[in-house]
Amino acid sequence: MSETLSGSCLCGGVSVSIPIPPDDSMGVCHCTDCRKSTGTVAGYFLRVSTESFHLDGKEHVKEFTVKADTGNIYRRFFCRDCGSRLWDRDSKETDYVCAGLFPPGTLPKPTYEQFVRHLEKWEKTHEGAKLVQVQS
Ligand SMILES: [Zn+2]
Ligand SMILES: [Zn+2]
DSSP states (O other), X not given: OOOEEEEEOSSSSOEEEEEOOOTTOEEEEOOHHHHHHHTSSOEEEEEEEGGGOEEEOGGGEEEEEEEOTTSOEEEEEEXXXXXXXXXXXXXXXXXXXXXXXXXXXXXXOOOEEEOGGGOOTTOOOXXXXXXXXXXX
16 A cells, blocks of 8 residues: 555544645645635645545535636535535546645645735745646
8 A cells, every 4th residue: 555644624523645745736726715715815735636535534524616717616625513624626536635634744845826816915926836827
């Protein structure tokens, strides 16, 4: 079995594990949906294929479906007990797992940022990150 990275929601009811994230898997999204759904100014996500994403505590998970500005449908999952945002799933079977679920010091640096036009004046993009305006 390959090595995995494990994380959990705040209350511990939901655990997730993914393969050790490759260097190019971390992204930041500044879109207004991510802003509201995470409750902070940007979402940090690890991109993984749905089939390699493992979940425990499914009974604690609730979801909210939104149609993004791009027209894509996103399912946004969260813990019904503590409210932690967990992951997003797009219609192409890709999961974007919320990076904050994982322990400090375990994450690769962001390699892409989306919707940078929504940056606050005092926010800076990450050095070396590719800036994209719209999700592909
Ligand atoms: Zn929880
Ligand atoms: Zn977003």
